Amino acid sequence: MQRFINNPDEVVEDTLKGFVKAHRDLVRLSERNPRVVAAQVAPIAGKVGVITGGGSGHEPAFIGYTGRTMLDAVAVGELFSSPTAKSFLDAAREANGGKGVVCLYGNYAGDNMNVKMAVQLAAKEGLTIATVVANDDVCSAPASEREKRRGVAGEIFMWKVGAAKAAEGASLEEVRATAQKAIDSCRSVGIGLGPCTLPAVGHPNFEIAPGTMEVGIGHHGEPGTRVEPLKTAAEIGRDMASIVLDDHGLAAGTEVAVLVSGLGATPLNELYILNDAIEAEITARGLVVHKTYVGNYFTSLEMVGATLTVMALDDELKRLLAVEAACPAGL
């Protein structure tokens, strides 16, 4: 596969260099730590800081959600690998406006450990970091073991809602609780049609046989719950919506926000084709689509595939979702 890279071991550094040049009006590299991106406006005195962190290779996540009325700072890891505890700590320091910091991140073993260590290190300097861990990916564990589910594109809604709540002047506990409500209201599923390759590894990290698809695939190519013959977009979209909604169990009439994200190598037109089928199934179940996002919001290098996230809305979530914000990902 042909790529635009220099040294395969320096993909993250090179990405960050170009990223901060492209979005200098909104973001900057931390002077404390070259693996932390901060909003130009951060820290904002008297506001709860909102941060996240995660492995690289998911662009525009995670860095692209840094900005105004969005994340204040983001810890950046190697490709598909958690940032260090020090980077999470430095992100919290960049975001600290004196009211504490909330770290909204995804449920992965490495992130859990590094965030836990960062929370302890921050406490030693009097900085409180509250945490919310996203676990919206339906296929990664049964509903009875929701705490084992990984976090995927539902994190975007969690960041948006958490950041909007913080911008309203809410307390640390209020921001944490609202972000928790946002992710609790999200369910996601991924479909993989083709693998991706870490540049430093040099070969695809899994295989998908021609004519098949991986249902429930993870953001790093974690295998799904089953391999099925490739179907039409109409059938796949219906299946994706069904997997998410069967788990969600929403009452008819519930308003929802829908996010369809490509995994990196799926063209936008195919995402629109999928979205048509997804909305048909959502509507058929008596739910009301309030707002839809279709695009490459949370990718996995050049994986072929898509994810669907459905967030059930209440008045507060609707209001916070509509708060004006500015970030490189253009949410």
Added chain:
Amino acid sequence: MQSFANEGAAGMVLAVAGVIVANRAYLSEIDGKIGDGDHGVNMAKGFGMAAERIGPDMSLATAFDSLGTVLMSEIGGSMGPLYGMMFTRFAETIDKVPAIDAAAFSAMLASGLDGIETIGAAKVGDKTLLDTLVPAKTAFDAAIAEGQSFASALDALSTAAEAGRDSTKDLVAKIGRASRLGERSLGVLDAGATSCALILTTLATEAKARLGA
């Protein structure tokens, strides 16, 4: 009492770093079967970076501390904090011990294991590096309790580490990225258990060489 000098034993850690760097592709290949295939890349990066900061004349404790610090502060992922914690604890345990004997070596392993258990949530049988580390430590302690020499206890440690590593082939992953695979993680070695075996067997070989055994 058999022992080797802490001072000037940094070469043990450099040897470990060398083995990890040499196994970069192998570890990534194993990881790629049930993980995302970057274990070797990240491990080699961290151990290689640490090797550049470790002088051969340093003490073993200082070298362990350098390695632990690099892994913890610059590598991230799961292995950065886990191995970072292990080596930092190794360093703390033997910091004031001029001559490393079997008791000091055992205390070091115990403290490293405790450090890992403090931040991780895995247990033996979950298909992780603990499946190598725990039996290796147990075998070392058992050999010493039976009255074997430090050197033959190190052999027991190596044998148990390799058997522990191989045991992960028949385990279903319960934690970390591979746990999402369920039954599909069967039949493949765990990458962390494999790197842990490399680390322990290299340390054992290097320690034996210093014991003149």
